[in-house]
Amino acid sequence: MAHESRSRRAGVFDIRLIIALLIGVYGAVLTVLGIGFTTDEDIAKAANVNINLWAGLAMLVFAALFVLWTWLRPLRVPEDVQAAQQESAQ
Amino acid sequence: MTVLAQADLRLDANAIDYVLLAFYFLLVLGIGYLSRRQVSTSLDFFLSGRSLPAWVTGLAFIAANLGAIEVMGMSANGAQYGMPTAHYFWIGAVPAMLFLGIVMMPFYYGSKVRSVPEFMLRRFGKPAHLVNGISFALAQILIAGANLFLLASVVNLLLGWPIWVSIILAAVIVLSYTALGGLSAAIYNEVLQFFVIVAALLPLTIVGLYKVGGWEGLVDKISGGAGGAEQLDSWPGNQLTGFGSNFLSVLGLVFGLGFVLSFGYWTTNFVEVQRAMASKSMSAARRTPIIGAFPKIFIPFIVIIPGMIAGVTVTELAGENKEALLNGDAAPSGATFNDALLLLMRDLLPNGMLGIAIAGLLASFMAGMAANLSSFNTVFTYDIWQAYLRKDRPDDYYLRTGRVVTAAATVLAIGTAFIASTYSNLMDYLQQLFSFFNAPLFATFILGMFWKRMTPTAGWTGLVSGTAAAVMVFLLAETGVWDLPGQGASFVGAGAAFVVDIVVSVVVTYATQPKPEPQLVGLVYSLTPKENLRHSTTGEDAGWYRNPGLLAGIALVITIVLNFIF
Numbered sequence: 001m002a003h004e005s006r007s008r009r010a011g012v013f014d015i016r017l018i019i020a021l022l023i024g025v026y027g028a029v030l031t032v033l034g035i036g037f038t039t040d041e042d043i044a045k046a047a048n049v050n051i052n053l054w055a056g057l058a059m060l061v062f063a064a065l066f067v068l069w070t071w072l073r074p075l076r077v078p079e080d081v082q083a084a085q086q087e088s089a090q
Numbered sequence: 091m092t093v094l095a096q097a098d099l100r101l102d103a104n105a106i107d108y109v110l111l112a113f114y115f116l117l118v119l120g121i122g123y124l125s126r127r128q129v130s131t132s133l134d135f136f137l138s139g140r141s142l143p144a145w146v147t148g149l150a151f152i153a154a155n156l157g158a159i160e161v162m163g164m165s166a167n168g169a170q171y172g173m174p175t176a177h178y179f180w181i182g183a184v185p186a187m188l189f190l191g192i193v194m195m196p197f198y199y200g201s202k203v204r205s206v207p208e209f210m211l212r213r214f215g216k217p218a219h220l221v222n223g224i225s226f227a228l229a230q231i232l233i234a235g236a237n238l239f240l241l242a243s244v245v246n247l248l249l250g251w252p253i254w255v256s257i258i259l260a261a262v263i264v265l266s267y268t269a270l271g272g273l274s275a276a277i278y279n280e281v282l283q284f285f286v287i288v289a290a291l292l293p294l295t296i297v298g299l300y301k302v303g304g305w306e307g308l309v310d311k312i313s314g315g316a317g318g319a320e321q322l323d324s325w326p327g328n329q330l331t332g333f334g335s336n337f338l339s340v341l342g343l344v345f346g347l348g349f350v351l352s353f354g355y356w357t358t359n360f361v362e363v364q365r366a367m368a369s370k371s372m373s374a375a376r377r378t379p380i381i382g383a384f385p386k387i388f389i390p391f392i393v394i395i396p397g398m399i400a401g402v403t404v405t406e407l408a409g410e411n412k413e414a415l416l417n418g419d420a421a422p423s424g425a426t427f428n429d430a431l432l433l434l435m436r437d438l439l440p441n442g443m444l445g446i447a448i449a450g451l452l453a454s455f456m457a458g459m460a461a462n463l464s465s466f467n468t469v470f471t472y473d474i475w476q477a478y479l480r481k482d483r484p485d486d487y488y489l490r491t492g493r494v495v496t497a498a499a500t501v502l503a504i505g506t507a508f509i510a511s512t513y514s515n516l517m518d519y520l521q522q523l524f525s526f527f528n529a530p531l532f533a534t535f536i537l538g539m540f541w542k543r544m545t546p547t548a549g550w551t552g553l554v555s556g557t558a559a560a561v562m563v564f565l566l567a568e569t570g571v572w573d574l575p576g577q578g579a580s581f582v583g584a585g586a587a588f589v590v591d592i593v594v595s596v597v598v599t600y601a602t603q604p605k606p607e608p609q610l611v612g613l614v615y616s617l618t619p620k621e622n623l624r625h626s627t628t629g630e631d632a633g634w635y636r637n638p639g640l641l642a643g644i645a646l647v648i649t650i651v652l653n654f655i656f
Contacts, residue, residue, distance in 0.1 A: 030443065
């Protein structure tokens with residue numbers, strides 16, 4: 001089991017940050033588009049809703065919440081590995 | 091779908107949309123690369139080393155099923171049948187998912203098997219194991235092909251690339267991350283995909299509802315159009331089942347879809363169960379399908395409602411076109427219900443949001459296909475290759491085999507993609523497959539888990555005769571001997587498979603020798619010590635919000651309330 005814990009510690013990454021990165025970038029791009037580059041024609045097409053702006057803002061809020069979650073409850077790798085080993089040993 | 095592309099209905103994507111799409115693919119491949127460093131044994135590759143938290147496996151559990159088939163197929167169903175489509179979620183998924191978490195997961199996770207067929211091996215021996223392993227592997231390849239075809243048609247519509255080019259390109263992308271990072275890469279990507287799909291569909295639904303004048307506007311338009319107001323209530327769903335009688339329709343939904351098809355699919359399908367097996371503790375494994383049930387309850391609103399909106403607002407689908415399609419004719423516009431979501435996106439979304447919507451669709455395709463591949467390679471490697479062909483090799487041999495098998499499966503799926511392209515409504519095709527393989531499996535499992543007398547011979551004869559019964563019903567319906575339109579044929583097929591399986595299993599059991607009881611500990615309810623089935627309630631598993639029973643109760647109440655509303 002020793003090699004297993006080594007590999008896990010070396011390879012650990014937090015999926016929550018990747019989700020926040022993707023949605024955050026999407027939100028930022030959409031917000032900028034919605035403020036500056038979405039034409040009246042586009043807005044008329046989308047039933048008079050500036051969907052880029054609103055969806056962008058919502059995604060920014062979502063990304064911020066995920067970052068907050070990651071920050072408040074960080075991954076604790078060593079405990080997890082121990083717990084997994086104890087369990088597989090049983 | 092090809093007709094539509096030829097009619098030059100390309101989505102008007104620009105540079106910004108492509109940049110957003112490219113960024114998504116960059117992260118997908120990045121996850122594959124990062125996960126690769128976590129893979130050092132075959133258990134890491136096939137079951138993520140049983141180390142993932144419950145919210146990750148729970149969302150992956152739902153995303154693995156939220157493939158393109160689900161998203162495109164269910165919005166097609168929404169456009170065609172309306173609200174009764176929600177049965178696929180509320181009747182056809184949630185109860186079975188809760189049952190899996192509460193009743194069956196302790197056996198799966200507690201017995202430490204690595205796959206569903208391996209459970210069959212330990213409970214019923216080799217014949218049942220082989221039947222299950224081979225039929226599962228076959229089904230995965232067929233379904234992966236359906237996913238591939240759907241992606242190809244999306245890319246065809248978007249970029250105008252030939253179908254075969256996009257099939258191969260898409261296959262290569264999915265292959266690269268599943269072969270590199272194994273189940274972890276597939277699961278992490280499924281979680282990411284889940285959020286992209288929601289980010290794509292939720293804004294589309296909201297804009298669509300504004301367009302038709304809110305829920306009230308949608309009600310008016312649907313009542314006035316082909317199909318009528320019947321499409322606004324989920325019960326009794328005659329159009330969906332194809333039964334004229336309300337009673338038979340409700341019976342078909344509750345027994346056929348709700349009991350046999352859905353329990354068969356959710357509780358024995360290794361694609362789903364594998365995600366729970368990858369979680370880090372018994373408690374997390376039980377919570378996986380229960381956590382997944384919560385998004386599942388609400389997904390109909392962002393999948394079916396856009397389909398319904400498309401059916402009344404999109405020119406190519408509304409009015410006389412919908413009427414023609416409901417009568418089983420081709421629409422004058424050349425569109426089909428499978429195009430509903432794409433056409434709605436084209437009509438409503440500006441550049442920017444359009445790119446994300448396309449990313450969401452491609453994501454859902456990849457979620458489905460990666461799930462098929464990652465479960466196929468596990469079953470093939472552990473249950474066919476290691477069990478029968480190349481025993482007792484070192485672990486890294488099986489790790490390498492897993493990667494090679496993933497590549498081979500991708501090539502086969504490219505072939506089956508062309509089979510999928512011949513069915514007009516992909517959901518019909520999928521339901522047929524599930525009724526062949528899953529319904530008898532559930533019957534055998536539930537008997538085997540609770541009846542210790544059931545013999546190994548009964549295990550495989552039940553499976554084979556159940557599948558044969560489903561195939562018979564399919565052939566009768568297909569050749570017109572038994573007239574069952576809509577999706578009623580698969581409900582009846584599943585019901586027949588279940589009943590035949592039970593009857594054959596019981597009869598054969600009384601004629602053959604059961605397994606000795608000591609070999610069934612951990613596999614059969616009455617022979618398993620109760621503490622083996624319990625989960626810990628301390629540390630990472632403490633707290634009321636981590637209690638599987640309580641979570642399941644909340645999900646059940648929400649589902650029942652929604653059934654009363656719609």
